[in-house]
Amino acid sequence: MSPVLEPVVPLSARRRSVPRWLRRATGPLALLALWQVCSATGVLSPDTLASPGTIASTAADMTRDGTLPDAMAVSVQRVAIGLALGGLVGIALALLSGLSRLGEDLIDASVQMLRSIPWVGMIPLFIIWLGIGEAPKIALIALGVAFHLYLNVYAGIRGVDTGLIEAGTALGLNRWGLVRHVVLPGALPGAMTGLRYSLATAWLALVFGETINADEGIGFLLNRAREFFQTDVIVVCLLVYAVLGLLADFVVRTLERLLLQWRPTFTGA
Amino acid sequence: MATDVHGRIGPLEKTAIGRAPAPEVDAPHTDGPASARGPRPEGARGPGGDTADQSVGAPDEGAAVAIEVAGLSRSFGGRRVIDDLHLTVRPGEFVALLGRSGCGKSTLLRVLAGLDREIEGLVRVPRARAVAFQQPRLMPWKRVWRNVLLGLPGRPDRTTAERALAEVGLTERATAWPKTLSGGEAQRASLARALVREPDLLLLDEPFGALDALTRITAQRLVADVWQRRGCAVLLVTHDVDEAVSLADRVLVMDRGVIAYETPVGLDRPRDAGDPAFTALRAELLDRLGVAAPVGPAVTAEAVTNAVSDAASDVVSDVVSDAVRKEG
Ligand SMILES: Nc1ncnc2c1ncn2[C@@H]1O[C@H](COP(=O)(O)OP(=O)(O)O)[C@@H](O)[C@H]1O
Ligand SMILES: [Mg+2]
Secondary structure (H helix, E strand, O other): OOOOOOOOOOHHHOOOOOOHHHHHHHHHHHHHHHHHHHHHHOOOOOOOOOOHHHHHHHHHHHHHOOHHHHHHHHHHHHHHHHHHHHHHHHHHHHHHHHHOHHHHHHHHHHHHHHHOOOHHHHHHHHHHHHOOOHHHHHHHHHHHHHHHHHHHHHHHHHOOOHHHHHHHHHOOOOHHHHHHHHHHHHHHHHHHHHHHHHHHHHHHHHHHHHHHOOOOOHHHHHHHHHHOOOHHHHHHHHHHHHHHHHHHHHHHHHHHHHHOOOOOOOOOO | OOOOOEEEEOOOEOOOOOOOOOOOOOOOEEOOHHHHOOOOOOOOOOOOOOOOOOOOOOOOOOOOOOEEEEEEEEEEOOEEEEEEEEEEEOOOOEEEEEEOOOOOHHHHHHHHOOOOOOOEEEEEEEOOEEEEOOOOOOOOOOOHHHHHHOOOOOOOOHHHHHHHHHHOOOHHHOOOOHHHOOHHHHHHHHHHHHHOOOOOEEEEEOOOOOOOHHHHHHHHHHHHHHHHHHOOEEEEEOOOHHHHHHHOOEEEEEEOOEEEEEEEOOOOOOOOOOOHHHHHHHHHHHHHOOOOOOEOOEOOHHHHHHHHHHHHHHHOHHHHHHHHHHHO
């Protein structure tokens, strides 16, 4: 009996119908259309959720009269300062405890203990200690950032291959040379992971910090909109958070591509 | 002579040695491998060979040595892996160290490299020494030429690295990331990194162990060439009897923590693995290693590998070696 043959179809010859991105876009677009239809027919009242059209025009208005750009500037600045402070503290502590046994004994246990406290629970204390100005908001962001960077940089340092340390020693590197040429570059992937987590945390901390008591920033707009049932403004603010988060992620990805190009890891097919 | 500057690796306890130590030039007692290094004195390199070159360096170093080990012991948790070991290697001598897996070859090499100092006994090695490990151990975050220069004193420029890379036939890969190198290329880069230090003593820990048979032949020739050009002492740790016999001036067999057997290899270079004297020496060494000498077709896996490389080296290596050099 002769076998049944079938052709192996070249990939390029198959389904040239719809481009992939278009197929991927249909789902979200359909949802958007459904949302618009529900709003237009009155199934979805504006008090529950504004229509996509309203949201778009609200966003345009808020941009034109400057409320949105101003609020964004304030919020981004909070994140930047919190990130810088928390990063500084987290990385410094990670270096101290990652590079020396003494540092580890003194620092690591305390950090691990503090880490188990949910940082959102610190808000009341921060308000008591720091008042209701910028300080508690920045402190909250810095706290979340510091923990993530500490944990990942510390793990990165301790994960450096001892074979490479030994090679560095055999090549005549002194302690500082080892740190500079072997340990720190080796800890960089961990640091980048930490940076990514801390950015996510930073936005989260920002939302918490700003919704509790603020008189400017995205969170302030969000809170005020709640009082007036402006669901369109609420959605605009949420979208801004999302876009800023995506932007931050893009920055980290770019940094990773530049700094970690030496890494022999799988980068996706 | 080639090894006028010695660093004494600080042991926990020193035993007396029979011979008066050669004049120490400076800072003989090291607290760390890093401080054991410095720019080499000008003209400190003599030609290869066994005779001490008295014209430069230390003039009255009657008994010049590249390695001097006396009463060396190293234990891991009470188990003595090296137990009262004695070893002397002359400057410019190529010594191969054979031994069964786990007998302490790498441990000895790490001690000689100054990487393991939890030792008893006396160890004297040249200050200018370099190591190549079984794994290339290149820093993945540094391009090849930066890897070669890593740890060199002063501010060496790229041409220094390129000269060393040219010596191992790796000029075009100078700016490559280590992840893009093949196994053989990475191992050659690692060798270049050792050579750029102008060592008086080159320590090689099974540097060809992970290479395929063809690449291994190329790499062995490379080491032989480099040794003949540089005239440094070489201690090559290997588990490959043929490799030891074809490259070394002297073969040592390590067992139970000491050098249990040693023999000079009195064969002219280049050596032919088919030579009866070669075969006899191989059989003797295999016997010393506790492996029955291969008689007829009943051979060990090791001997099979070697037979394959012999065949390859006899028939194709000349044709292939250039290709291999390119491919790594
Ligand atoms: N860091 C270590 N801790 C405990 N045991 C070790 C260590 N390094 C080596 N050993 C032991 O010492 C013995 C010799 O090891 P090694 O020198 O690596 O052998 P080889 O001759 O195969 O190179 C082995 O039994 C090994 O288990
Ligand atoms: Mg070994």
